[in-house]
Amino acid sequence: MAEDNNMQPDVLSALVAEIRSLREENSRRNTQFEExxxxxxxxxxxxxxxxxxxxxxPSVTPAVPIEDIHVVATHSPHPTKRPKLRDIPKFGGDKA
Known part of the structure; x- marks a missing residue:
């Protein structure tokens, strides 16, 4: 019976150490979850x-090379040929 009394403080201190360790681990995990x-x-x-x-x-850089803009704008197969005024679409202003 005397031996049991001697072991109790060791067991208690081991349990206290284990509880502290578990609390530290729990605190660390809670911090990770919060983060x-x-x-x-x-x-x-x-x-x-x-x-x-x-x-x-969109980017300021044109998607079509500058040389091809005339062709794309006029839809003309002949880039050197000038489009007629009636073929150029009107933008804004009076709608006559």
């Missing part, structure tokens, strides 16, 4: 803001 949660909230917020933003404007 992940905050990161996910931030990502979701950024995605919702990006969906509200207008579409990005």
């Amino acid at each position: 992940r949660f905050i990161a996910l909230e931030l990502q979701q917020h950024q995605q919702s803001r990006s969906s509200e933003l207008p579409e990005p404007t």
Whole structure:
């Protein structure tokens, strides 16, 4: 019976050490979960803001080489031939 009394403090101190270890691990995991949660909230917020933003404007650089712009604009197979005034579409202004 005397031996049991001697072992109790060792067992108790081992249990206390185990509880402390588990609490530290639990605290570390909670911190990781909080960081992940905050990161996910931030990502979701950024995605919702990006969906509200207008579409990005196209590049200033023309997609068609400058030499071909005349052909594309007039739809003429002969780029040296000038289009007639009636063939040029009107933009804005009076609608006659």
